[in-house]
Amino acid sequence: MGNFWAAVTAVVRKDLTIERHTGQSISVMVVFALAVVVTFNLALGGNLDAARNVSVGLLWATILLAGTLGLNRSFAAEQENNSFDALLMTPVDRSAIFLGKVISVSLLMFVLEAILIVVFTAFFNKPFYLPTAVLILVLGTIGYVAAGVLVTSMAMQTRARAVLVPVLLLPLTLPVVLSAASAMASILDTAVFIWDEVGFSISLVILFDVLMLAVGAVTYQFVVED
Amino acid sequence: MSLIKIEKLTKQYGLLPVLRGVDLDVGAGEFVTLVGPNGAGKTTLLRIVATLLKPSGGEVSVGGWPLPSHAQKVRRYLGLVSHYTMLYGDMTAEENLLYYARLYQLDAAEKRVTAVLKTVGLAARQYDFVRTFSRGMLQRLTIARATLHEPDVLLLDEPYTGLDQAAVALLDELLREQHGRGRTILMITHDLLHGLTTCDRVAILHRGKIAADLSTAVTDGTQFMATYKQITQGGAHG
Numbered sequence: 001m002g003n004f005w006a007a008v009t010a011v012v013r014k015d016l017t018i019e020r021h022t023g024q025s026i027s028v029m030v031v032f033a034l035a036v037v038v039t040f041n042l043a044l045g046g047n048l049d050a051a052r053n054v055s056v057g058l059l060w061a062t063i064l065l066a067g068t069l070g071l072n073r074s075f076a077a078e079q080e081n082n083s084f085d086a087l088l089m090t091p092v093d094r095s096a097i098f099l100g101k102v103i104s105v106s107l108l109m110f111v112l113e114a115i116l117i118v119v120f121t122a123f124f125n126k127p128f129y130l131p132t133a134v135l136i137l138v139l140g141t142i143g144y145v146a147a148g149v150l151v152t153s154m155a156m157q158t159r160a161r162a163v164l165v166p167v168l169l170l171p172l173t174l175p176v177v178l179s180a181a182s183a184m185a186s187i188l189d190t191a192v193f194i195w196d197e198v199g200f201s202i203s204l205v206i207l208f209d210v211l212m213l214a215v216g217a218v219t220y221q222f223v224v225e226d
Numbered sequence: 227m228s229l230i231k232i233e234k235l236t237k238q239y240g241l242l243p244v245l246r247g248v249d250l251d252v253g254a255g256e257f258v259t260l261v262g263p264n265g266a267g268k269t270t271l272l273r274i275v276a277t278l279l280k281p282s283g284g285e286v287s288v289g290g291w292p293l294p295s296h297a298q299k300v301r302r303y304l305g306l307v308s309h310y311t312m313l314y315g316d317m318t319a320e321e322n323l324l325y326y327a328r329l330y331q332l333d334a335a336e337k338r339v340t341a342v343l344k345t346v347g348l349a350a351r352q353y354d355f356v357r358t359f360s361r362g363m364l365q366r367l368t369i370a371r372a373t374l375h376e377p378d379v380l381l382l383d384e385p386y387t388g389l390d391q392a393a394v395a396l397l398d399e400l401l402r403e404q405h406g407r408g409r410t411i412l413m414i415t416h417d418l419l420h421g422l423t424t425c426d427r428v429a430i431l432h433r434g435k436i437a438a439d440l441s442t443a444v445t446d447g448t449q450f451m452a453t454y455k456q457i458t459q460g461g462a463h464g
Contacts, residue, residue, distance in 0.1 A: 003331060006328060006331060007329060009328070010325060010328035010329050013325070013328070014314070014317070014321075014325045017317055017321055017325075018314060018316045018317060021316045021317065021355070022316050077314060077316070080314075080315065081310050081311045081312055081313055081314070081315065082308065082310035082311075082312050083312045083313065083314055085276075085278055085306070085308075085310070085312060086306070086312035086326070086371065087329070088277075088278060089277065089278065089301055089304060089306055090301060090326070090329040090330060091298055091299075091301040091302045091330070092329050093298075225278075225280070226278065226279045226280045
């Protein structure tokens with residue numbers, strides 16, 4: 001088990017080291033996300049009520065699209081010099097590689113989301129910083145990234161990776177995104193956490209997370225090996 | 227004793243057969259070069275031994291462990307050098323090697339990395355980003371990466387591609403040093419005569435089969451070239 005976690009840590013550390021040196025994934029995701037927010041604000045013509053009504057949906061749409069960019073960047077580094085082959089040649093459990101990738105991409109997404117929380121709170125005058133809202137954001141992101149790592153790893157072996165990732169990932173993650181957005185909207189509207197109102201949606205998000213992490217851990221070797 | 231044993235190996239991609247019954251033994255400590263024209267199946271064969279591809283039929287074993295069923299055990303004993311560096315350009319030489327040292331769970335990883343970098347003559351560039359390295363330096367660092375965990379078997383896939391004369395000479399020296407340490411080496415190359423001068427045996431892969439397996443101790447360059455031409459141009463089907 002120690003070997004497993006050492007491998008997970010090695011993969012995470014490597015991805016974060018590359019990001020620390022280049023800042024590419026975060027900068028691309030943040031610029032894209034800010035562009036989306038500003039564009040929507042302009043499109044809504046300063047109508048604050050309309051903007052507030054769609055703000056949670058807009059937040060998740062931004063996260064989904066920026067997330068596909070982050071996933072593509074993370075795997076592009078693996079493909080650049082066929083480094084992924086060297087990783088596959090190490091005596092490391094494939095599920096450790098999967099988990100390492102999920103953790104590293106999730107961490108980058110959390111940084112993006114921290115920035116988005118500040119921006120959305122300022123632009124839409126809604127308490128996106130509420131702990132329960134942040135918790136839903138974190139849970140939804142984990143499920144989305146787990147599905148994303150699986151899909152991107154599959155697509156990596158094809159020439160149409162950039163096209164395939166969003167086409168496969170967005171429909172696959174619809175259940176987790178809809179549930180998370182619905183629970184978040186409910187919490188932000190009332191600014192209180194009522195389990196009866198959001199319990200079902202949050203349970204769906206957790207179920208999706210568990211399912212994606214389990215499916216990924218079990219099937220990753222078949223996804224990345226011949 | 228054979229360290230790598232390949233029997234009646236076949237591999238096809240969809241309906242396209244690439245390997246059609248390859249038989250090859252590589253003994254412990256032996257340096258075998260595999261040559262052949264484009265499309266002969268050399269890279270496919272090497273990737274199967276490297277546990278990166280699964281065979282369609284036949285048997286492959288490394289150190290007595292059959293593949294692909296015991297791939298996880300075998301991986302610790304394999305190192306792969308290819309014309310791709312398999313390094314991350316946006317990390318330093320030291321960070322790259324430390325990453326692989328952690329994946330192989332090596333003891334005293336930092337000391338090991340420093341020692342290996344010294345061996346390949348890159349100690350002075352330890353903290354430099356890999357993307358700033360020349361092709362020759364990259365290939366030396368690639369050898370450092372592939373031998374960091376002291377593998378028993380070194381697999382080389384066109385290691386001379388893109389190297390200038392000085393880098394080729396340096397690579398030869400590094401390979402001789404690896405061979406001298408008793409490491410088993412299986413190399414594929416397009417450079418026929420170069421392949422012949424560095425190894426113990428040379429095998430010619432043609433149309434998915436081993437068409438000739440010659441000892442370099444009893445075969446000179448002229449004889450070898452004549453055999454190679456006869457096989458690849460004379461329509462020998464192995």
